[in-house]
Amino acid sequence: MTTLTDRLGILSNAPGSSGNESAVRRAIRPMIEQHVDAPHVDGVGNLIARKAGNGTSSLRVLITAHMDEVGLMVVGHTGDGDLRVGTVGSIAERLLPGLTVTVGEEAMPGVIGVQAIHRANKGSLDKAPGVDQLTVDIGASSKDEAKRLAPVGTPIVFSTQFEKMGNVCAGKAFDDRAGCTALVALLGGQPFPFEVTGAFTVQEEVGLRGARVAAYTVAPDIAIVLEGTLADDLPKEDSDVSSTTTLGSGPAITAMDRSYITPPWLLRHFIQVAEDEGIPYQIKQPGIGGTDAGSIHQTRAGVPTITVAVPCRYIHSPISLIRESDLAALVRLVDVAVRRITADGLPLQHT
Ligand SMILES: [Zn+2]
Numbered sequence: 554m555t556t557l558t559d560r561l562g563i564l565s566n567a568p569g570s571s572g573n574e575s576a577v578r579r580a581i582r583p584m585i586e587q588h589v590d591a592p593h594v595d596g597v598g599n600l601i602a603r604k605a606g607n608g609t610s611s612l613r614v615l616i617t618a619h620m621d622e623v624g625l626m627v628v629g630h631t632g633d634g635d636l637r638v639g640t641v642g643s644i645a646e647r648l649l650p651g652l653t654v655t656v657g658e659e660a661m662p663g664v665i666g667v668q669a670i671h672r673a674n675k676g677s678l679d680k681a682p683g684v685d686q687l688t689v690d691i692g693a694s695s696k697d698e699a700k701r702l703a704p705v706g707t708p709i710v711f712s713t714q715f716e717k718m719g720n721v722c723a724g725k726a727f728d729d730r731a732g733c734t735a736l737v738a739l740l741g742g743q744p745f746p747f748e749v750t751g752a753f754t755v756q757e758e759v760g761l762r763g764a765r766v767a768a769y770t771v772a773p774d775i776a777i778v779l780e781g782t783l784a785d786d787l788p789k790e791d792s793d794v795s796s797t798t799t800l801g802s803g804p805a806i807t808a809m810d811r812s813y814i815t816p817p818w819l820l821r822h823f824i825q826v827a828e829d830e831g832i833p834y835q836i837k838q839p840g841i842g843g844t845d846a847g848s849i850h851q852t853r854a855g856v857p858t859i860t861v862a863v864p865c866r867y868i869h870s871p872i873s874l875i876r877e878s879d880l881a882a883l884v885r886l887v888d889v890a891v892r893r894i895t896a897d898g899l900p901l902q903h904t
Contacts, residue, residue, distance in 0.1 A: 557884070558722060558877050560584060561734045562715035565724035568655050570624030570641045571759045573708040574598055575658075577620040577733070581753055584737045589751070595770060599763045600753040604740050610895045612747040615773035615856075616739060616887070617764055617845050618732030618780070619757030622725065623869050625654070625684070625709040630700050634693035635666060638709060640684050642758030645870045647681035652871055653712040656691055656703050662712065663691045711871040721800070721874040728873070729757065731863040731880055732779035738884045739891075746895055757845050761812065764845035768852035774901055775819070775894065776858040777887060778846045781875070782807075782837060784864035797841050798864040801876045803833030804883035807860040809840060812847025816857045818900055823859060825897075826890040832882050837862065857901060861887055 569577035578600050585592060585602050592602040600620070623642035630636060636656070640646065650667040666688045689709060693699035715724035724730075733753055740751045750771045755763035768776060786799035798805040806823050808815055827834040850858040863883055866874040894901075 557734055557738060557880055558717070560737055561722060561727075561730060561880065562724065564730040564733050565715040565726055568660065568708070568710040569620055569622055569726070570626070570708045570710050571621040571756045572641070574620040574755050577730070578753065581620070581733060581737060585740050585751070588741045595766060597763050597766050598755040599767045601767060601770065602740060602751045604749045604751065605744065606747040606749065607744045610747040612775070612895060613771065613773045614745070614747060614749045614891055614894065615752060615768060615771045615776040615849070616736055616749060616891070617752045617754050617767060617776065617778050617849065618736040619729045619754045619763065619845055620733060621755055621758050622710060622728070622730070623758050624711070625689070627703050627705050627707040627709065629705065630696050631688055632696055634695050634699040635688035635690050636663070636699060636703055638684060638687065638689055641708070643869060646684050648870055649684065649687055650682060654689060654709050655712045656689065656709050657707045661691055661702065663689045663709065666690050713872050718874070721876055723872055723874050725872060727863070727865045727875050728781035728868050729779070731781040731865065731875055735779045735863070735880060735884050735887065739888055742888055745891055749891065754845055761843065761845050761848040765848040765852065768849040768856060772853055773856055776846070776849045776856050777891065778844050778849065778858060778860040779883070779887065780844050780860055780862035781865040781868065781873070782842060782862035783868045784866045786866070795838060797838040798835055798862070800864050800866055800874065801879065802835045802864070803827075803879060804886055805835050805837040805862045805864055807837050807844070807846070807862070810837070810842050810844065810860070811840065812843030813850050813858065815859050816903065819857050819859045822893070822897065822899055823861065823886065823890050826893060827886055830885070830889055832886045834882070834886060
């Protein structure tokens, strides 16, 4: 049987920086095909999959997870055959020097160049170089060869391979392949009392772009965004600062972030379901980050939207960590919460 972890590993390893999500789309398709009506890809690259309901309600529910990850893109070439790069999405730039990366559709290996410590002067060791000072070495011997192998526009992602590590899973892009994994699981479950559309969206990391299109197409009554969010549960300089989320404490429900505020009745519904079912959960520290909910809730006449996320340590870096128990609890929470939307008679609008 394919487990959540197996699927997470496959999706984590797939390269897919914003705007170049094909490999992720190709990996997801066979995972959902037998459970949904023919999935289709829209004009921006979202993978949209409708799961027929059992006919008791005409409600339309949209569940999304974004396929893209932060990465780099080739923006030029040096005289000796290295690649100049720019960032795609907000990436931890100070961590880049010395990393191995995967370049382009052909998955060419590359190394982010770093000045040998013997040659670095003292001042430069204290300061992390910006991305404009870094180059990617793909072993090309000339500018022409580098241009041919990796022309301007070629996407680059971290080369991190997924692995189990103690009680956690370690890998790249859990933001948001954890959400994609959860959405695959939800689409593979029993039919809901109404139609549920899963949208695997593009270009979240550069401005919540694909989700805007998906929400317009689906015109849902309610939307749920599945995410991987930051778990900064590490020792802090100021002990009064609380963590945004913590690993192992269950899925994190958003009350407010920088992109939207959850309708109170929808927030209460998810908390009530978690309490009733004994599912661990946490409320994400309000005011931090933004998700596809930011564009979905403003679509058409407005869509009540909530975000539920798997806590991830070291998000937007070459390697992040999650607990499978948090991912499994997220799937269960969302599954039950969606089933109970009609049973609990949610108002589905503001009073
Ligand atoms: Zn995300």
